[in-house]
Amino acid sequence: MSVKSALVTMAVFWAGAALPQSYAGLGSSAEGFAIPQQSTRLNFPADHGPHPDFRIEWWYLTANLEGSDGASYGIQWTLFRSALAPGEAGGWQSPQVWMAHAAVTSQDQHFFAERLARGGFGQAGVETAPFDAWVDDWQMRSVDETLEQISLSANDLTFSYALNLTADGPLVLHGRHGYSVKSASGQASHYYSQPHYQVSGTLSLPDGPVEVTGHGWLDREWSSQPLAEDQSGWDWFSLRFDSGEKLMGFLLRSKTGDFTSGTWITAEGKAEPLRPGAFQAEALAVSDVQGRNIPTRWHASLPEKGVSVEIQSLNPQSWMGTSFSYWEGPVSVSGSHSGKGYLEMTGYE
């Protein structure tokens, strides 16, 4: 889920005031921030916690759920950390800014909410012993230092949810040892996932509570390097096939040629990094979403694994009208493989 970088930097936010210019031209020069290194080896549980010397970081959880009413749902819970300057300081002097997004999507409804917070005094943060990530009364909390069993909650005016997640497979490191390359010119991030969650819990919607069960996928990523300058946005897929295999693939759009990469995850949970260009995706149909043309039906292929699938969004209107806006929602997969997953698309203005 790499490239949220730019998105988050833009999102370093004041409600509504987009400030790309203040970060324009950062490129790979990261102004005193740490740069992802190929030699770094991830170390848990420490790396479940925040990396304040890096500019941006997130704890990103999506889940495809089935309600007791038989309907399909998707939920999103995301905590972004964005540093205005490297490092941490106490109280109001903390340069760390936190932003959380939560959403619930059904076939014809899409609820979303946002929270902003300062680091430094406890309104938001991430701790590792035990693992606990929160903003206000939104929380992702583990029973211990691992991410094996977590509870997840978010609350807003019109919706809330409380879910329990249990992992039935190992963590997956993307790229080489979790060093994930994002462009031909070398931008990269540290990136790992826990794609094996079994989920159960309750969604509280305006029409009443719904008991749900399903599958979740957590992404952890941090970096200081946003998109390469010519990259305008990305399309990111996390697909869970009925065979037990999983595919994470992303497409970084650029005038000078798209960059794709991803990871193939076997049914046992073993990760196989894809070489650039191996994963391909093309839009089949666009929908009018909030006045924008957004592709909501895709064809994706990974020939080396015999994957050729059509991806259809559950609700084409899954627009996150947050401080920075993007499309994020559950999808269903058919073709050579069938299954479910999540799709995120940014940079469609």
Added chain:
Amino acid sequence: MTATAFLAILSHWWRHPLQLATLITGLALAAGLWSAVQAINAEARASYSQAAEQLGTAGAARLVPETGAIPVARYAELRRSGWQLAPVLEGIIRFEGQSFDIMGVDLLQHPQAQGLALAAEADSAPALDALLPPGRIFAHPETAALLDASQTDHPVTSMTGLPRGVAMADLSLASRLLGQSTSLSYLLILPDQRPGLRPLEELAPELTFIPARAASDAARLTDSFHLNLTAFGLLSFAVGLFIVQGTIALSLEQRRGMTRTLRGLGVPMRLLASLFAAELAAIALVSGIAGLAGGYLVAAALLPGVKATLSGLYGVPVDGSLSLRPSWILSGLAMTLGGTALAGGHALFMLWRMPLLAAPATHARGQQARRSHLTGAGLGAVIIIVGCIILHLFHGLIAGFAFLGSLMLGAALLLPLLVSASLSLGARTAKGPYAEWLWADARAQLPGISLALMALMLALAANIGVGTMVSSFRLTFTGWLDQRLFAEVYVTTANDVQGAELSEWLHAQGIHVLPRRHHDTRYKGAPLRVYGFEDDPAYRKNWPLIAALPDVWDQAARGQAVLINEQLARRNGLVPGNTLELSPDWHLSIAGIYSDYGNPNGQAMMSLPALLTREPNIPNRNFGLRAAQSEVHKIIKNIREEFDIPPESILDQATIKARSLAVFDRTFVITATLNLLTLGVAGFALLTSLLTLWNQRLPQIAPVWAMGASRRQLAAGEVLRSLLLAAATAILALPLGLVLAWTLLSVINVEAFGWQIPMYLFPFDWLRLFLLALLAAIIAAVLPARRLIRIAPAELLKVFANER
């Protein structure tokens, strides 16, 4: 043909440029004052709604500490419980000897954040730099200029929406400047809290919830003020139309000959009338534009006074500078066009009905005059009676203004008859034929000049009325200040801890302290402040009571009763002996009512021990100190040496009084200015009427001249006549002005502010106004008189030769 006819019609103005100037000036004056008032009203209203929407944090619901400050950790806990709050840290900082109120907010949470971000962006600063050292200060342009001058460490962004004197900054900077990293002053409660939250009184019992002030409070309170301004604007507009009406009628009458000729040449009447109408419309348009420009300037000049009034009387801040609104321009022009149509309609109609070959005879006005005077007076009397009935039957501000309006209009209509009657009386004193002619001539001129006299009378009466109101108010206010501010020194401490230390220290010094503690609550939806007072002979001796039970102070001291202010009493119809129900389980009997000028809200006073039993944690930061006058400065100096209290927070009685009076005087600047402008317009009306009459005067003067009166004598007579009329008008304006003052003091003020003020009389002011009216009359008559002195005898002789 049309073009030629139009040119012929317009040629009139070449020969009478002064008349054209009068017409345009009159219309522009009318439109100008009216649009000035409208611009001010629109600006103030826009400012209220902007304040309510964007910067409404002053009235937003909030959590305040009972004592001291709120720990940041407490704020974090409340956020983690799901409450959407925005933290605020307040304090005072000094840069280069200047002190500023600093307001630290979390820019990510504060309701104003978006506005601040946009302001910073307009300053071409990356908005986020406000969160990082050296930070960024946001301030009202005036305050920003002071900040820029006195400190250079932190960039400053101007923003009109902020209150003056406040430096707003992100909490990162504010906490550094104030040296308070772990505490907050209060928490704003943001709108839209999610359902199912645990109640705040459970989560934070030590914090006090202050409910939001209704956004409409400002609009409701200030309605009366705007109605007042509108009434003034309308008065000026009407006075302006008086000027115009006469001028238009004259210009049409003077063109009767031309009209007859044009019709004789075959120009249809319909076309002629359309051309006259087009001419009027064009003049109205030009004047309207000039008036709008003038109105804009007047409004811009008056706006600071209006702001002072609104914040002084109602505690409503008005910010922002004047902006041009299209609706304002359109309505101003429409008003001018409509007014011109109204003023010129009758004259045009008369022209329309003129028989083709009727001779252009001068009206035999004198004969008709008496009948029309009687009709006007009858109508005027009816209007006044209707006004009285309205005042009697209905209550409220609108009824008060309706009464005022009908009184003024009715009196204006009565004026010609009354002036005519007083001139008849005067004529009896006349000795000799010339004096008799002078009196008779003055009466004969009445119809032509009566509209101008009406305008003069209205302006004079408004002046007397408003002047009496303001002066009575000031006199009362000064006396009230003397009563109410009986402590010699007033101290406000930064917090309760300091308050307790100060109190102890003062006791040790043997200085008598009167604590002033209050609890804010609401009564019937409106804000109510309940003060606790310690029983002290000073209260019994000084407190300005309006109505009270015999043992009011004993009852109150025992905690059995409260005193309430006049506003609360009037709004809710409470009298001593009634009960004040503050909550279902908190009833207090009312023992007395005191006057409380300048306070828009309700207030009550009760024994401090009784209040503390009910509300144990109210702040203890305000103190009144009793001391001998000679000791005051020493005490202030000692307190400042002993405690860290800024000079602004220790004030002696004289300073507070001076400041209160300064606020009061600023408050009425706008009224005084509008008053003066209206009088100016009326003076102008008199001038134009006399000038208008000039051309019709020759046939009347020539015979007198031929009989032997010198031109100098005639000129003196001209001035004398003008003086006589103005004097009669001014004398008649006095009773009207006093009734006006009574209405303002006893009806309008009570409705608008909730307090009644005794009426005082100021004869010297009347004398000044009387002389002013005479001065206006002399100035107005001087021009025609000069002409008369210099006129060639041949011109006078022509009168006998010409057809006229």
